[in-house]
Amino acid sequence: MSPANKIVRQLLQSILLLGCLVPVGYAADGLNVLLVLSDSNALYQNFANTYRQSLPVGVQLHSLQRAEDFNGQHADLVVTVGVKAAERVAMNTTQPMLAVMIPSHSYAGLLAQRPGNKLTSAIFLDQPWHRQVSFLRAVLPERRKIGVLYSTDTRLEIAALRSELSDHGFTLIGSALGSDDDLFTRLESVLTASDVLLAVPDSAIYSSNNIRNILLSSYRRSIPLVGFSQSYVRAGALCAIFSTPEQLAAQASRATVSFSQTRKLPDAQYPVFYEIAVNHEVARTLGLSIKPAESLRLQLEKLSENPR
Amino acid sequence: MLRYTPIVFSLLLIYQAAYAADLSSEMDYYQELPVVLSASRLAQPLSEAPNAMTVIDRKMIVASGFRSIPDLFKLVPGMYVGYYKGSQPFVSYHGSPDQYARRMQVMIDGRSIYMPPMSMVDWTTLPITLDDIERIEVIRGPAAASHGANSTQGVISIITREAGEMGGTQLSVTRGGKGVNDVSARFGKRGETLDYRMTLAYTADNGFDNLTAPPNDYPITKSQALDLLYNSHDSNQARLFNYRADYHPNAIDRFDVQFGFNRNAKNVGWTDSTGNPVHDLFATAGFLQLGWVRVFENDSELKVGYYHIRHDQHETFLTTLLPQFIAQSVKVDRDEIEVQHTLPFSASNRLVYGAAYRQDRTDSQYSSLAPIAPAYVSSLSTAEWRLFAHDEWRITPRLLLNSGGMLERDGFGNNRLSPRVALNFHATAQQTFRTGISAAYRTPSLMERNFPALQPGELFVVNATTRSPGFRPERLISREIGYLGEFHDWNTTLDLRLFSDLLSDGGFQNTATTYTNGMSAEYRGLEATLKHSFNENSELTVNVARESASSNAAALAAAGFRAFRSACPGNNDTVACSTPRNNASALYSRRFSGDMSFSAAWYYQDAMQPLDRGVIDYQPIQRRMDARIAKTFNQGGGTKVDVALVLQNLFDAKYTDYVANNVFNRRGYVTLTLDW
Known part of the structure; x- marks a missing residue:
C-alpha cells in the first residue's frame, strides 16, 4: 500500500x-x-x-x-x-x-x-429515449428519418428507441453492424436512407478513431449528426443533449x-439536469436554422409536458 | 422506478451473466474526440458568402455525364467554355477571351494551377480525374482576400475527395465514339490514424468532329477548305496518377499529403500553318502538396501548407520553313508556402489572416532555327508574397459583414491592395440580400512582359529580357447585389445576382512583341440559378445569365491596334461582341426504383464572335442536349456494378466551339464501373 x-x-x-x-x-x-x-x-x-x-x-x-x-x-x-x-x-x-x-x-x-x-x-x-426524441423534435422537426447505427452486441434498447420515435411520427433507419461488417458500407447505407444520424453510445462504432470518418461521411451528404456529449459538438456534430459530471x-x-x-434511496433515475449544445458553424454550413440552446431547452420542457 | 422497471427487468435477465464482459462505461460519453469539422473544412453556405458562388457537387458531376473537367463549367451561369482545339480547352467568365483565358484563378485543394509563362490553366495535364473531385466552388467575382493573387474575374476552386472518403477498390472503363477510351483504377483505405486513396487512370479521345461544309456559309477557297474542313488533329491522351493521405495522429493535428503525376500527349498545330504544323505536344506535370492543420483549445485553427508543381512541356516538329527539326521546351517550377490562422474572437466575429510566399521559375528553350536564328535559352524566376485578412462579423443575427483584403507584391515588383467588403442581410430565415464591392488585380504574365522574338510551334519560349517593362497589372472592380431565397417548404432555392464588373488597365498586344495597358470594359448583367427538388429522387437546376459588355475597343481599333479589329458584323466593339447576351443551362436528374437513374442536361449560348478569332469563326447559337442513363447492380457483400450510357448533343444540333472547325456532333459512350 x-x-x-x-x-x-x-x-x-x-x-x-x-x-x-x-x-x-x-x-x-x-x-x-x-x-x-x-x-x-x-x-x-x-x-x-x-x-x-x-x-x-x-x-x-x-x-x-x-x-x-x-x-x-x-x-x-x-x-x-x-x-x-x-x-x-x-x-x-x-x-x-x-x-x-x-x-x-x-x-x-x-x-x-x-x-x-x-x-x-x-x-x-444517459438521457432517456423520450428526452432524446423530444430533443430531435425540438431541433429538427422536419427531419423524420433518424439513422441509427449500432453493433449487433450492443446493450442499448434499440427497440424502445424505435417505438419512441414512431410514436412521434419519426422513423428509425437502423443498421446493426456485425463484427465482420464494414462500418463504412453500413454507414453509407444508413446515410442514404436517413436525414439525421443519431449517435448512440456504442463504443464498437462511436470510438474516437471512427468518429472522424463518420462525421466526414455524414457531412459530405449534408446529414447532421446528433451526438451525446460536448466533445461531439466540438468535433462537428450539429448538437447534443447530455449531462455533465x-x-x-x-x-x-x-x-x-x-x-x-x-434512510431510503430514491428509485434509479435518469439525469434530471442536462445541457444542450449546438454547433452553430455546422448548422450554418448545412443551411439549418437552429434555435439557441436556451430556446431549445424551453421547447424541450414544453414537449416533455405534452408528450404527444 | 416504476417507469423503468420493465426495462431493468428484461436487462436483468439477459445480461446477468454478461455483466463482467460489458465494456461500455462513462468513457463512451466523456471521451475526448478530435475536432473533425474545423473551420477550414466547413464550406461557407451560400447565404453567408461574400461573393456569388456556384457549387458543382458530386451528384451534379455524375448527372452531367461529362468526362472532362472544363465542360463542367457549362453549368455555371455566365461562364464560357471554349476549345482552341479538342485537346486545348479553356474556361472564362464574361465571354470569350483569347485561348489562354488569363483572368480567372483556378485552384485544386488550394494549389494554384494558373501557371506561367502564359498565366493559364493547362486543363489536360491536371493529375486528377473527374471521379477524384468532391465538389467545385466557382466564385463569380474577385476574391483575392480569400483566394489570393489573380482571383480577378472569378475563382474556380476544385476540392478533391478526402483521403478517407473511399474504402475499397473501384475499376472503371469507358468506351465510346470519337476515340473515347478511359480506364481508371481507384483504391482507398481507412485506418485508425491514416487514411489514403489513390487513382491510376488513362484517358483518351480524338477531340472534335470534322466540318463537312464551310462554316456559316462563309465563302472559302478550295485550299482553305482542305485545311479547314479536314483538320482533325486534336486528339489527347493522358496517363495519370494521384495519391492522397490524411494522417491524424491525435485529436488536434492532421496532416494532408498529396502527390500526383500526369503524362499527357496531345495533337496541336494546324495543317495550314507554316510555323506551327500539326504535331504532338508532350507534357509531364507533377506536384507534391503538404498540409498541416492544428486546432487549438479556443477553436482557433492554424493551417500551414506547402506545395511544389512541376510542369514540363516539349515538342519536336518540322516546318516548311527550315530544313531541320525544331525542338522546344518550357519547364516551370512553382513553390509556395502559406500560413493561415483562423481566429474566432467571439461567437459573432471570426478573423482569418495569413501570409504566403511563392516562387515561380520558367526555363524555356528552342533548338537552332538556323539560318533564321541560333538556339535560344531563357531562364526566369519571380518571387511574390502576399498578406491577407478576412473578417466575418455577425453584427446582429440578421446582418453579416464580410470584409477583408490582400496586400501583394507580385513577381515584377508591383504592390497592390485588393479589398473586399460585402454585407449580407437575412431578411427572413429563408431570404438573404447581399451587396458587395471588391477589387482585384491580375499580375502580368511572363508571356506578356517577355514576349518571344520568334514563336515557332505551340510553346512560348519567353524572352530573357523584358520587352514590356511598363506593363501593369489589370484591375477589376466588381459591384453586385445578390438575393438568395431558400424556400425549404417548396424544396426550392433561387439565387440572383445583378452585377457590374469594371475592367481597367486591360492588357493587349500593341505591337508584334509588346503588350500595353489601356483597354477598359464594363460587364453588366443578371445571373440566376434555380434549384428545385420535385421529390427526394429528382432534382432540377436551371442557370440563366443575361449579360452585356461595352468597352473602348472601337476607339483602340480606330487608333490602329490590330488586337481590337472587329470581326463582328455591325459592331465595332469586339469585347461586346465576344460576350454572349444570353447563356443558360439546365440539369435534371431522377432516380428510379431498381437502382436506375436518368439525367438530362441542356445548354444554350447566344451567338457571338470569339474575341481574337476571324469572321470565319463566328459562333452561331449553341444548343446542346446531353442525357445519361445508368443502372446499378448490387452483387451483395459490398460489390456493385454500374453501367452508364451517356449521349452528348442528343439532337445533333450543329454548333461550333470558339474555332469554326471545332464541330461537336452527337456522340455517346458507355461506362462500366465495378466497386468492391
Whole structure:
C-alpha cells in the first residue's frame, strides 16, 4: 500500500471512529458518506468537487480516489462514480449504495450483483429515449428519418428507441453492424436512407478513431449528426443533449440528502439536469436554422409536458 | 422506478451473466474526440458568402455525364467554355477571351494551377480525374482576400475527395465514339490514424468532329477548305496518377499529403500553318502538396501548407520553313508556402489572416532555327508574397459583414491592395440580400512582359529580357447585389445576382512583341440559378445569365491596334461582341426504383464572335442536349456494378466551339464501373 493510501486509510478510520460519536437523532448531520471514484482524473474530480460543495453541512464525506481502494470500508451510504467503482462496490459490500454516472443499461447487471438488496439505486448517465426524441423534435422537426447505427452486441434498447420515435411520427433507419461488417458500407447505407444520424453510445462504432470518418461521411451528404456529449459538438456534430459530471453530482447530492432523512434511496433515475449544445458553424454550413440552446431547452420542457 | 422497471427487468435477465464482459462505461460519453469539422473544412453556405458562388457537387458531376473537367463549367451561369482545339480547352467568365483565358484563378485543394509563362490553366495535364473531385466552388467575382493573387474575374476552386472518403477498390472503363477510351483504377483505405486513396487512370479521345461544309456559309477557297474542313488533329491522351493521405495522429493535428503525376500527349498545330504544323505536344506535370492543420483549445485553427508543381512541356516538329527539326521546351517550377490562422474572437466575429510566399521559375528553350536564328535559352524566376485578412462579423443575427483584403507584391515588383467588403442581410430565415464591392488585380504574365522574338510551334519560349517593362497589372472592380431565397417548404432555392464588373488597365498586344495597358470594359448583367427538388429522387437546376459588355475597343481599333479589329458584323466593339447576351443551362436528374437513374442536361449560348478569332469563326447559337442513363447492380457483400450510357448533343444540333472547325456532333459512350 502506498504511503498516500495509508494516510487516506488512517484518516478514514479516524473519521469513522468520530462518526460513531454523533448522536443517532441527528441523522442528517451525522450521515457518513463514502464517495468511491472510478479513477482520479479530472472527470471524477469535477464530480467530487461539486458533490462535496452541494452537500449540507454535517454530512461526513470521505472519498476514495480509485475503485481499487474500496475494500468494504463502512459507511451509511456508498456513492460510486462510474462503472468501475460501481462494480467494485457492488461486489464487495452490501451497504446502501448509490451508483452514479453509469449507463442505464448496465444497471441491471449491477442489481444482479446484489440480489435482494433494496438499498441500491442509481443515477444514470444517459438521457432517456423520450428526452432524446423530444430533443430531435425540438431541433429538427422536419427531419423524420433518424439513422441509427449500432453493433449487433450492443446493450442499448434499440427497440424502445424505435417505438419512441414512431410514436412521434419519426422513423428509425437502423443498421446493426456485425463484427465482420464494414462500418463504412453500413454507414453509407444508413446515410442514404436517413436525414439525421443519431449517435448512440456504442463504443464498437462511436470510438474516437471512427468518429472522424463518420462525421466526414455524414457531412459530405449534408446529414447532421446528433451526438451525446460536448466533445461531439466540438468535433462537428450539429448538437447534443447530455449531462455533465457537475449536474450528476448535484442530483446525487439531492439523493444523499433524501437518504439522510429517510434512510431510503430514491428509485434509479435518469439525469434530471442536462445541457444542450449546438454547433452553430455546422448548422450554418448545412443551411439549418437552429434555435439557441436556451430556446431549445424551453421547447424541450414544453414537449416533455405534452408528450404527444 | 416504476417507469423503468420493465426495462431493468428484461436487462436483468439477459445480461446477468454478461455483466463482467460489458465494456461500455462513462468513457463512451466523456471521451475526448478530435475536432473533425474545423473551420477550414466547413464550406461557407451560400447565404453567408461574400461573393456569388456556384457549387458543382458530386451528384451534379455524375448527372452531367461529362468526362472532362472544363465542360463542367457549362453549368455555371455566365461562364464560357471554349476549345482552341479538342485537346486545348479553356474556361472564362464574361465571354470569350483569347485561348489562354488569363483572368480567372483556378485552384485544386488550394494549389494554384494558373501557371506561367502564359498565366493559364493547362486543363489536360491536371493529375486528377473527374471521379477524384468532391465538389467545385466557382466564385463569380474577385476574391483575392480569400483566394489570393489573380482571383480577378472569378475563382474556380476544385476540392478533391478526402483521403478517407473511399474504402475499397473501384475499376472503371469507358468506351465510346470519337476515340473515347478511359480506364481508371481507384483504391482507398481507412485506418485508425491514416487514411489514403489513390487513382491510376488513362484517358483518351480524338477531340472534335470534322466540318463537312464551310462554316456559316462563309465563302472559302478550295485550299482553305482542305485545311479547314479536314483538320482533325486534336486528339489527347493522358496517363495519370494521384495519391492522397490524411494522417491524424491525435485529436488536434492532421496532416494532408498529396502527390500526383500526369503524362499527357496531345495533337496541336494546324495543317495550314507554316510555323506551327500539326504535331504532338508532350507534357509531364507533377506536384507534391503538404498540409498541416492544428486546432487549438479556443477553436482557433492554424493551417500551414506547402506545395511544389512541376510542369514540363516539349515538342519536336518540322516546318516548311527550315530544313531541320525544331525542338522546344518550357519547364516551370512553382513553390509556395502559406500560413493561415483562423481566429474566432467571439461567437459573432471570426478573423482569418495569413501570409504566403511563392516562387515561380520558367526555363524555356528552342533548338537552332538556323539560318533564321541560333538556339535560344531563357531562364526566369519571380518571387511574390502576399498578406491577407478576412473578417466575418455577425453584427446582429440578421446582418453579416464580410470584409477583408490582400496586400501583394507580385513577381515584377508591383504592390497592390485588393479589398473586399460585402454585407449580407437575412431578411427572413429563408431570404438573404447581399451587396458587395471588391477589387482585384491580375499580375502580368511572363508571356506578356517577355514576349518571344520568334514563336515557332505551340510553346512560348519567353524572352530573357523584358520587352514590356511598363506593363501593369489589370484591375477589376466588381459591384453586385445578390438575393438568395431558400424556400425549404417548396424544396426550392433561387439565387440572383445583378452585377457590374469594371475592367481597367486591360492588357493587349500593341505591337508584334509588346503588350500595353489601356483597354477598359464594363460587364453588366443578371445571373440566376434555380434549384428545385420535385421529390427526394429528382432534382432540377436551371442557370440563366443575361449579360452585356461595352468597352473602348472601337476607339483602340480606330487608333490602329490590330488586337481590337472587329470581326463582328455591325459592331465595332469586339469585347461586346465576344460576350454572349444570353447563356443558360439546365440539369435534371431522377432516380428510379431498381437502382436506375436518368439525367438530362441542356445548354444554350447566344451567338457571338470569339474575341481574337476571324469572321470565319463566328459562333452561331449553341444548343446542346446531353442525357445519361445508368443502372446499378448490387452483387451483395459490398460489390456493385454500374453501367452508364451517356449521349452528348442528343439532337445533333450543329454548333461550333470558339474555332469554326471545332464541330461537336452527337456522340455517346458507355461506362462500366465495378466497386468492391
